[in-house]
Every structure is written in C-alpha cells, then in structure tokens.
Amino acid sequence: MSHMGYGCLMALDRDHVLRAAAALLTRKSTATMDEVAKAAGISRATLHRQFAGRDALVRALEALGIAECETALDAARLDDGRAEDAVRRLVREAEPAAGLLAFLYTENQLFEGEEQHAGWARIDDRITALFRRGQQSGEFRIDLTPAWLTEALFGLLASAVWLVQSGKGAPKDFRHMTVELLLGGALRRDETRREES
Amino acid sequence: MSHMGYGCLMALDRDHVLRAAAALLTRKSTATMDEVAKAAGISRATLHRQFAGRDALVRALEALGIAECETALDAARLDDGRAEDAVRRLVREAEPAAGLLAFLYTENQLFEGEEQHAGWARIDDRITALFRRGQQSGEFRIDLTPAWLTEALFGLLASAVWLVQSGKGAPKDFRHMTVELLLGGALRRDETRREES
DNA sequence: CCGTGATGAGACATCAATGTCTCACATGGG
DNA sequence: CCCATGTGAGACATTGATGTCTCATCACGG
CATH class of the missing domain: 1.10.357.10 (Tetracycline Repressor, domain 2)
Structure with a gap:
C-alpha cells in the first residue's frame, strides 16, 4: 500500500481542488468540469476520481x-x-x-x-x-x-x-x-x- | 393576413410568456424550455417561435x-x-x-x-x-x-x-x-x- | 363554406456536458 | 531493478436540452 502519505496527500489535494472549484464557480457558476479541473491544475480524470460527478462536487x-x-x-x-x-x-x-x-x-x-x-x-x-x-x-x-x-x-x-x-x-x-x-x-x-x- | 389583431395579440402573448418565464425562472433558474412553455401554457414550438432560443428568452x-x-x-x-x-x-x-x-x-x-x-x-x-x-x-x-x-x-x-x-x-x-x-x-x-x- | 395563419404535438438531428473506459507515463518504495 | 499506485491524455458512449422540421387541427375572417 502507499501508506501514510495516502490520507495526508489526498486530503490536501481534495481541499486544494475544493478551494479552486469554489473560486472558479463563484465567478462562473456554470463552469464545466473541464474548466474546474483546469482551474485546479489537475486532469478531468483525476477530478472525477475524487468527486463522482458534478453533483458530488457541489455537495462537497x-x-x-x-x-x-x-x-x-x-x-x-x-x-x-x-x-x-x-x-x-x-x-x-x-x-x-x-x-x-x-x-x-x-x-x-x-x-x-x-x-x-x-x-x-x-x-x-x-x-x-x-x-x-x-x-x-x-x-x-x-x-x-x-x-x-x-x-x-x-x-x-x-x-x-x-x-x-x-x-x-x-x-x-x-x-x-x-x-x-x-x-x-x-x-x-x-x-x-x-x-x- | 391576420391583420390588426396580430400586433396586439402577439404583444399580449409575448408579455404573458415573459411574466410566466420570469416567475418560473425566479424559483428554478435551471428550468427547461419545456418547463417554461408549460408554465406559460403554450407549446414548446410556440415558445420557440416567439424567442429564438433560451438565450434570446433570457435576453428578453x-x-x-x-x-x-x-x-x-x-x-x-x-x-x-x-x-x-x-x-x-x-x-x-x-x-x-x-x-x-x-x-x-x-x-x-x-x-x-x-x-x-x-x-x-x-x-x-x-x-x-x-x-x-x-x-x-x-x-x-x-x-x-x-x-x-x-x-x-x-x-x-x-x-x-x-x-x-x-x-x-x-x-x-x-x-x-x-x-x-x-x-x-x-x-x-x-x-x-x-x-x- | 373556404382559405389563411397560428398553434400543439411530435419526430428528428445536433450539440455540449457528462460518465466511463483504456493506456502510457511518472514516481516512489521495496 | 521491479512493482504498485496515482495521474494525464484521450477515445467513446450516454444523456439531456436544444433547435428544426412536418403535419394535423383550430379559429377567424372573407
């Protein structure tokens, strides 16, 4: 397993993504998942791994x-x-x-x-x-x-x-x-x- | 031609549709054109005849x-x-x-x-x-x-x-x-x- | 009674966003 | 060095809304 770094890094990533998504969506509430991913500096695939979908992202x-x-x-x-x-x-x-x-x-x-x-x-x-x-x-x-x-x-x-x-x-x-x-x-x-x- | 009734009725219809659309979109800003049409009591076809598209409706x-x-x-x-x-x-x-x-x-x-x-x-x-x-x-x-x-x-x-x-x-x-x-x-x-x- | 024009219903193609998948690559630990 | 894991890139199907079309119907005036 990839061990202790796991929870820590993931949590940081997740929080970072949420911050970026919040900043972007505050300006443009209709932003695409692509745009959110780009704003967070990650790929759409990774974004979708962390949040099951747009709905899950908004819920988070x-x-x-x-x-x-x-x-x-x-x-x-x-x-x-x-x-x-x-x-x-x-x-x-x-x-x-x-x-x-x-x-x-x-x-x-x-x-x-x-x-x-x-x-x-x-x-x-x-x-x-x-x-x-x-x-x-x-x-x-x-x-x-x-x-x-x-x-x-x-x-x-x-x-x-x-x-x-x-x-x-x-x-x-x-x-x-x-x-x-x-x-x-x-x-x-x-x-x-x-x-x- | 369908004459003087034309401008008058159309204007009333248009205003009525706009009011209904405003009332609905105020509650649910993501409402569909179908829902807007239904709320206005007209068909989607007629709605689309009066407003070229969703964007035109919002602009109106x-x-x-x-x-x-x-x-x-x-x-x-x-x-x-x-x-x-x-x-x-x-x-x-x-x-x-x-x-x-x-x-x-x-x-x-x-x-x-x-x-x-x-x-x-x-x-x-x-x-x-x-x-x-x-x-x-x-x-x-x-x-x-x-x-x-x-x-x-x-x-x-x-x-x-x-x-x-x-x-x-x-x-x-x-x-x-x-x-x-x-x-x-x-x-x-x-x-x-x-x-x- | 007949035409004109608007309407409603629905079929259809289009399009954009989404969700899912595969694969290559990099990293980091063993 | 090898393997495991996370990641980026991209292909692909799906979905839902949209835009466009046709056609039957209806109202109304001539």
Missing part, C-alpha cells in the same frame, strides 16, 4: 461551506457580550468563507429539492437566535424579524463579495461595508441629525 | 427587467425632496419587479461576458447618484460608498424576495423589511439607546 462544496460557516459561528462566540459585537465578530470570522457562501447562496438547485442539508437549518437557527437575543436585550429593533435579519446578513455578504469581484469596491472595506450597513443602515446616526429634527 | 427577460426598473426609477422621482424619501419611493415602485430583478441578479451569465447591457449602467448611475445626493445633503453616512449602497439595495431586494418565497417572511412586510434595513439598519435608533450611551 456545500459541506465545506457549512463547515466553514459553523467554524466561524463557533469562533464568533455568539452568546458572549453584546449582540452587536457578536454580529461584528461573526462577519469578521465569516469573511474568508464569504466567496464560497456567495456561490452556495445562489445555487438554488441545492434548496429546491425536498431534502436539503440539515447544516443550513442549524446555521440559520444559531444566527436567528443571535438576532433574537439582540432584540430581547433591546439592542436591535423589533420590527425586523430575526429571520429577515439572518437572510439579509447572507444577502449582504454575497453582495459585498460581488461588489469586490466587480472591482467597484475595495477588499479591505469588505467587513466595514457589510457590518455597518447591516447594523446601522444608510442613514446618518449622529448629533447633526438630531438638531435637524 | 433582461430587457424587461431593465425597462421595469427604469419605469420604477422614473416613478420614484429620485431628484425630488429628501433622498431618504426617494429611496422609500424607489423600493415601493420596484417591488412589483423585484422577483424578476432577483432572478436577473443571480444570472451572472449576463455579466461575465465582455459586453453587458448598457441599461444596467444607466440604472446603476441613477441610483448611485441618489445615494451621493443623500450623502452631500447630510442625510446618509459617508463611510459607505454610493456604489456599495446601490449594490446592497439590489442584494436586499433579492434577499427579501427569497425570504418571502421560502415562506419565512410575509409578502406584506416586503417593503418595510427592505427599506428599513437599508436605511436604518438593525440597531435601535431611539431615545432609549441615547440614554444608555
């Missing part, structure tokens, strides 16, 4: 996205301190996975089936609970439902990814754009406005 | 979306009064077209080519100008670029559409969700918060 990307998202949720410690700060931590931790999430977010093929990955429900629940906690503590407004705030968080993450990819926004502004619009909105929120009113 | 939907968007922009009178109120009018006017816009928003196939419809640039310019006006008048915060606010507007519109379609949000809340989060964000913005600070 979904699992990767869910895993990274849950890692981000853990690292953000959503239950600690003020909910506003937890949201800021969450966006910061989720930023590396945002590209992949943006791709998965538009892959409605994943959600139209009757059976969808239970991970999304778990993630949804945790973020929804965070916004609910913020409402109960009086930090967040209560006229926007936690479900909507959760959906908006993902939507804004995806929008920020596309803005940066199109060159109309700077990558360094990613976190500030997302979190400030989600939490504070577009209106000014300072003394000058109180004077006017 | 794009043109329809641009036209409806520009109609909404006109009706919203973006240059009148406070920018905040203009944004509210814009969301209200754009609501009927939101489903179609959400579909086009994720159809990145439309944007990956070197040549993209000039209508999007016009629309982007008008909305960007609105946010810039709001910043110059002191209504909007200046740390979020007009380009980002424009992107976020579309992103939130699409997110709201998907939330409603998934049943996790009520259609009647559509406008309030979108405009309130875009303008005001998730944080409370009232006296209680000032007392805390």
